[in-house]
Amino acid sequence: MADEDLPGNIKVTRADWLRVAMDLLISDGVQSVKVLTIGARLGVSRSSFYWYFQSRQDLLDQLLAEWERGNTGVMIAHADMPAPTITAALNNFFRCVVDPDGFNHQLDFGVREWARRDPTVRAVIDRSDTARQQAIAGMFLRHGYAPAEADIRSRVLYYQQIGYYALELAETVEDRLSRVEGYLYCFTGVHPSAAEVEEFKRFARSHAG
Structure with a gap:
């Protein structure tokens, strides 16, 4: 086949x-x-x-950058x-993990699996995990938690969230939402208001697939 776009296909x-x-x-x-595999799916050469x-390495580098900009960002x-x-x-x-256009957990684990074979990617994963955890710690710090407590609470929250995806739990949306109030209290030590709980439930239901 000639190394040109196939007839009738729009430019990708x-x-x-x-x-x-x-x-x-x-x-x-x-x-x-692989370049040929992607091109075949797109219908171009x-x-x-x-x-x-x-x-191909440039593609992989840009793919990793997109993951970091998207999921970590x-x-x-x-x-x-x-x-x-x-x-x-x-x-x-929590909005970023219930919104289908937010955090992409499947992509996150695809990159983590990639990192098992590539120490350069492993370094990027480590950098992103640290940045994510520190951002969550900053959230607790802004609300008056001591630095040591903010650090621990951020780790518990972040590791739980990543672990939730790793376990591939088969919960319905309503099952998970029934625990929202308890999760908020467990992670913060503060009882949420009824309005906060209901507002989040409305958001999650409106974004459920």
Whole structure:
């Protein structure tokens, strides 16, 4: 086949290449993220790839940067949101993990699996985990927690959230929401208001898949 876009196909974008690369990383691992495979899924040939990337390694580097900008960036942004109470702040944080357009846990574990084989990626994972945990600690600090307590509470919250995905728990939305009040109290030591609990439940239900 000639190294040109197939007839009848519109020009694909950098975002298209990265989207399919992410899909392959999630479903089949980094070894499946190949130029020809992505091009076949997009219906274009390699010439389109070289408009946006210098090499497969460049694609992988940009894919990792997109993951860090997206997953780590969105988690930090939600931890940094202003809130009148710590329980409201925690609800802000939880919004990023219930919104389908927020934190992508499947991509997160795809990158973590990739890191098992690549020490460079492992270093990026470590950097992101530290940044996420420190942002959550900052959330507790802003609401008057002592530094040592903020550090511990942030670790418990962050490790629980990542572990929740790792266990692939089969909970319904309503099962999980029935525990919101208890989670907020457990993570903060403060009883949330009924309005805070109900507001978060409305948000979660409106974003349920």
